[in-house]
Amino acid sequence: MSQNTKKTLNCRGRLVDLSHGPAVMGILNITPDSFFAGSRVxxxxxxxxxxxxxxxxxxxxxxxFLDIGGYSTRPGAPDISPAEEADRVLPAIEAIRRHWPEALLSVDTFRAEVARQAVEAGACMVNDVAGGTLDDRMFETVAALGVPYVLMHMRGTPQTMQSMATYTNLVTEVIDELATQLARLRALGQIDVLLDPGFGFAKTPAHNFTLLHKLESFRVFDEPLLIGLSRKSTIWRTLGITAEEALNGTTVLNTVALQKGASILRVHDVREAVEAVTLVSHLR
Structure with missing residues (x-):
C-alpha cells in the first residue's frame, strides 16, 4: 500500500483500518450459475x-468482509430482474446479520435500487462490477447512503463485455476510465472508494496478466485497491485445469497482487488468502 493511500473505511460507524495490512473479502454467491460451483449457496x-x-x-x-451477490456476472450468464436479484440477496443479508451481527457485509450489485435495499437490510459496502456505468442512479444512491463503494472497471454488460476487450493502451485506458468515474463520485460527496481494475471483465487473459504486472501504476490514485483474481479463467485456462483445481494458481497471483499493493483480496478461499497476507506481511 502506498504511503498516500487512504487507509481507513467507515462502515456504518465502524472504522476499518487497513494500515495494519491487507484484508480478505469472502465471496458468497446466492446464484445457481456462478462459474465456480464451490462459491454457490x-x-x-x-x-x-x-x-x-x-x-x-x-x-x-x-x-x-463478506461479499453477497445474487447476479452471476460470468461471461454468458443470463440476465435477471432487479426484483429477482433482491429476492436472493436481501434474505441472505438479513440471515447473516441475525447470526453474525458484527459481520461486515458487502453487496455485489450494479443496480442502485438493489444497493439501497441491501444497505437498509444491513450491508455496509456496495461492490459495483460496472463502476456506475449500468445504472445512472448508482453514484447518487451510494453517496446518499454514505457507505464505502467499490468502483470496478468494466465495459459493456456481463453479457457483452468480452466483445469489448479492445485497447490501444490497456493500463492507461483503464486508469483514465476509472478516473472519470471517480471524479463523478467525488463531485457527489462520496468519501470512501476502493478501486478494482476488473480482472476478467472486458479483459483477455493477456490483459489480466498485464494489469497484474503493472498494478503499481494504480498508485496514481490514493484509493485502496480491491483485487479479484480468485479461480478466474485466466488461471485455469492458462494452466489447462478447471476452476475447481485453481486454488494454487489463485494463491500465486494473490501473492503477486499483495506485493504490488493490493489492500483487499476478494476470494472464494478465505483461509488460504489470509495465510498469503500473513506471510507476505513478513517480507516487509
Whole structure:
C-alpha cells in the first residue's frame, strides 16, 4: 500500500483500518450459475443453514468482509430482474446479520435500487462490477447512503463485455476510465472508494496478466485497491485445469497482487488468502 493511500473505511460507524495490512473479502454467491460451483449457496429451504455455515467458516478463517451477490456476472450468464436479484440477496443479508451481527457485509450489485435495499437490510459496502456505468442512479444512491463503494472497471454488460476487450493502451485506458468515474463520485460527496481494475471483465487473459504486472501504476490514485483474481479463467485456462483445481494458481497471483499493493483480496478461499497476507506481511 502506498504511503498516500487512504487507509481507513467507515462502515456504518465502524472504522476499518487497513494500515495494519491487507484484508480478505469472502465471496458468497446466492446464484445457481456462478462459474465456480464451490462459491454457490443453494436456494430453497436449506439456504439459510448453508449460508450461515459458509459465512461462519469464512469469518472464522479470517475474512474481514463478506461479499453477497445474487447476479452471476460470468461471461454468458443470463440476465435477471432487479426484483429477482433482491429476492436472493436481501434474505441472505438479513440471515447473516441475525447470526453474525458484527459481520461486515458487502453487496455485489450494479443496480442502485438493489444497493439501497441491501444497505437498509444491513450491508455496509456496495461492490459495483460496472463502476456506475449500468445504472445512472448508482453514484447518487451510494453517496446518499454514505457507505464505502467499490468502483470496478468494466465495459459493456456481463453479457457483452468480452466483445469489448479492445485497447490501444490497456493500463492507461483503464486508469483514465476509472478516473472519470471517480471524479463523478467525488463531485457527489462520496468519501470512501476502493478501486478494482476488473480482472476478467472486458479483459483477455493477456490483459489480466498485464494489469497484474503493472498494478503499481494504480498508485496514481490514493484509493485502496480491491483485487479479484480468485479461480478466474485466466488461471485455469492458462494452466489447462478447471476452476475447481485453481486454488494454487489463485494463491500465486494473490501473492503477486499483495506485493504490488493490493489492500483487499476478494476470494472464494478465505483461509488460504489470509495465510498469503500473513506471510507476505513478513517480507516487509
Amino acid at each position: 443453494p436456494a430453497g429451504e436449506s439456504l439459510e443453514s448453508a449460508l450461515i455455515d459458509r459465512a461462519g467458516q469464512m469469518l472464522q478463517d479470517g475474512a474481514s
